[in-house]
Amino acid sequence: MGAAFDRVCAAFRDNGLTVIERSGGRADAQAPGHSAADRSVTLRAIEDRVLMHCHAGEQLDDVLAAVGLQMRDLFDDPKGSTYRYPDGREVHRSPDKTFRQSGNTKGRSLFRADRIGDAETVHVVEGEQDVLAVEAAGGFAVCSAQGAGKAHLFDWEPLRGKSVVIVADRDKPGRDHANKVAETLRGVARSVRIVEAAVGKDAADHIAAGKALDEFVRDEIDGAELLDDVRAALTKYVVLPDRHAANAVTLWIAATHTLPAFEVAPRLVASSPQKRCGKSRLLDVIGGTCHNPLMTVNATVPALFRSIGGEHPPTLIVDEADTIFGSKKVAENNEDFRALLNAGHQRGRPALRCVGPQQTPTEFPTFAMAVLAGIGAMPDTITDRAVNITMRRRAGGETVSQFRSRRDGPILAALRDRLAAWAATQLDALSRAEPAMPVEDRAADTWEPLIAVADAAGGRWPELARAACTALVNAAAEDDEDANLGTLLLTDIREVFTSTHRTFIPSPELCSELRKITDSPWQTFDLTPNALAYRLREYKIKTKHNAAGSQRGYRIEAFEDAFHRYLRPTPSEAVRPSETQVNSGGAPDGSDALTVRPSDTRQVENSTSPAVLTPLTLSDGYSAENGSTRCGFQASPPCFHCDKPVPDRQRDDHRRFVCPSCRRETA
Known part of the structure; x- marks a missing residue:
């Protein structure tokens, strides 16, 4: 054992006190003034x-004085200790806990970083004495020099891929230091958790009290x-x-701190x-609570490219975004910024720029959280990747507290x-999370971090998060449908087919019906048949001849895929249980398919009851596909000759539907 250990044990024995030495440099001693059976030191x-x-x-001063010792006698060298870092820094500690440095004082190495080797778990502690205490207990540990608050000055790369246990000193500076180290290690360490000593203030006190490395306590935070x-x-x-907006913003703020997952x-x-709706105040609160806020007022795109990077990039805060995207001309001048925001929605989408006199192609990371506030609508490529809320001016009965950064900043x-x-x-846990999502596609991608954070927090937050997700995504979809001409065109065409009860409409007539809405x-559009065809071609919808070959126009079948993909269902598309009787016994092949019995869904026709089509059956021999009416309305079958509806469903000798006028012509 060391000289100090032998010195202290001898002093206790010289004063008639019992000392029992154990393996591993440990001993239990009778405290001065206590019975021999009470070995409390x-x-x-x-x-x-x-x-x-x-x-x-x-x-400790009183115990040492009782056996004729002083604090310096606890050191092998009564003058103190010298701690040598891998890069040449030396830290000198005196028995009265004063420190000075020599050697490479600008070095960035961690104390004992050269000794952790292939260790899977490494403790990060606040001081060199704590490192040596953890090592004495059989573990591996490192620390940065200069105490709390200097973590950013050191190289933490030796901890890459390690499971890190940060032992925080039990005071505010110690806990703040632990949090800063944890932030620094995000994306470097495989895992990070913060613990505290079960006894005393720090890791050295914990080990001195006889506690093991697995007995550190975790300060659980109720999420x-x-x-x-x-x-x-x-x-x-x-x-x-x-x-819903309040819950969504809360979860978004929390998600900025968990982005590496x-x-x-x-x-x-x-x-x-309009202005004065609270957007700037909202950004003040977000800036005070989110991870590493970066205000981008008047920032250039090259500056932003050089500000984003690392496993946990800053959070971009963009106020007055309407000055960037408010008009078509202004937006065209800021396409690089919009491209940055769009690409940064997903990890691994760097921007490529030529840099330096040699014009060297260089990748710049774009991945970062971003919040934008402005008057009016933002570009749809941004809102499609966003949690969207519409602020409104405070009403007379609504009150808020005044925000003062000097007073309220520390609270945030x-x-x-x-x-x-x-x-x-x-x-x-978040990096492995696969939460059940109430929405699909890009909306699910956007909301997944927020839902995962809510699930991790627990309580009512999983329920609140999914309710907010559903409400805000639906609201955004409604706004998008209203603003998107393509969606509006499909919606109006569906309405024309629904109101006319037809399955084929000539192109000029469809244009005329649309203008009547x-x-x-x-x-106000020059909506000619050619212009209509041009607008519909992106949906792969083309004109065809009617059955008689006399007119070109649109069949309802051509729209079914577009209606299904781009429009929300109309109420009549939902099949109510009262309208059908479903055999839940499964399909004949044993699958889980539901079987509808046509005999139960067909309606009885008589002279006083006109033919009405259910959502599962159109007419005799004209069953709906996939168990629903075509495009959500009840239609009469088309005439074989002219495509006009056949409301009485009369057939010719070949069992083909024929309208009354064609029957008269062919009679």
């Missing part, structure tokens, strides 16, 4: 000194309670449209019809630190 030898802890609660606190702070300063960086778009900063600490403990834009 534990000793632990580490490199260069001995650690001592009194379980009876006496101060649901934390999100509640963030939402309360948010709604204290900002009036949001509804509870995800492949998608959702955008948040806060728009408003405390929430930000709590979010960072909680996120550090959740990254492993109230509040539609087609009256």
Whole structure:
């Protein structure tokens, strides 16, 4: 054992106190003034000194004085210790805990980084003495020099791929330091968790008290309670449209701290019809609570390219986005910025630019969370990748607290630190999360990080998150349908077919019917048959001749795929249980397919009951495909000769539907 260990054991024995030495440089000693059976002092030898802890609660100075020792006697060299770093830095510690440095004081190496080798688990502690204590207990540990608050000055690459346990000192500077280290290690370490000493202030006290490495305690953070606190702070300063918007923004803020776990960086778009709707105040609160906010007022795209990078990039905050995308001409001048926002929605989509006098092709990362606020609509390529909320001006009865950065900034900063600490403990689980999503496609990609965060937090947040997701995605879909001419055209064409009960409409007639629709834009368009065909070609919809070959126009069948893919179902498309009787016994082949019995869904016709088609059957021999009516309305079968509807469903001798006028012509 070391000189200090032997010195202290001898001093206790010289004073008539019992000392029992154990293996591994440990000993239990009788405390001065206590019975021989009460061995309440534990000793632990580490490199260069001995650690001592009194379980009876006496101060170490008093215990040492009782056996004729001083604090310096706990060190092998009574002058203190010297800790040598791999890059030449030397830290000198005196017994009275004063420090000085020599050698390579600008070095970036961690203490003992050269000794961790292939260790799977590494402890990060605050001081060199803590490192030596962990090593004495059989573990591997590192620390940065200069104490708390200097983590960003050092090279943490030796911890890449390691499972890291950060032992925070039990005070505010120690916990803040642990949170900063955790942020630094995101994307470097395989996993990170923060613990504290079960006894005393730090890792050395914990080991001195005889505790093992697996007995550090974890300061559990209640995720649901934390999100509640963030939402309360948010709604204290900002009036949001509804509870769904408040929950969505809360989850988005939390997701900025967990971004290394995800492949998608959702955008948040806060728009408003006019000024003074609370957008800037919303950005103030987001900036105070999100991960590493980066305000982009007047920032150039090259500057942004050079500001984004690393496993956990900053959060872009874009105010007055309407000055960037507010008009077509202005937007054209900012296409690079829009491309940056679009590409940065997904990990692994760098921008390629030529740099330097040699014009060297260089990749710049684009992946980052971003929030945009502005008056009016944002580009649809951005809103399609975003959580979208529409702010509104505060009404007379709605009140908020005034926000003052000097007073309220520290409150938000405390929430930000709590979010960072909680996120550090959740990254492993979040990186593997596959939450059940209430939406599909790109909306699911955008909302998945928020839903995963809600599931990790627990409480009511999984339910609140999915409700917010459904409500805001549906609202965005409605806004998109109203704004998208292609979708509007399909919607109006469906309405024309529904109202006319026809399955074939000549092109000129369809154009005429579209122009008749109230509040539609087609009256101001030069909507000719050629123009209509041009607009429909992107949906692979083409004109065809009617059955008689006398006219070109559109058949309802040509629209079925587009209606299904791009429009939301009409109420008549939903099959109500009361309208059908379903055999749940499965298909004949044993599959889970539902079998509809046509005999149960056909309606009885008589002279007083006109033919009405159910959602499952059109007419005799004209069954709907896939168990629903075509395109959601009840139609009469088309005439074989002219494609006009045959309301009485009369057939000719060849069992073909023929309308009354054609029957008269062929009679």
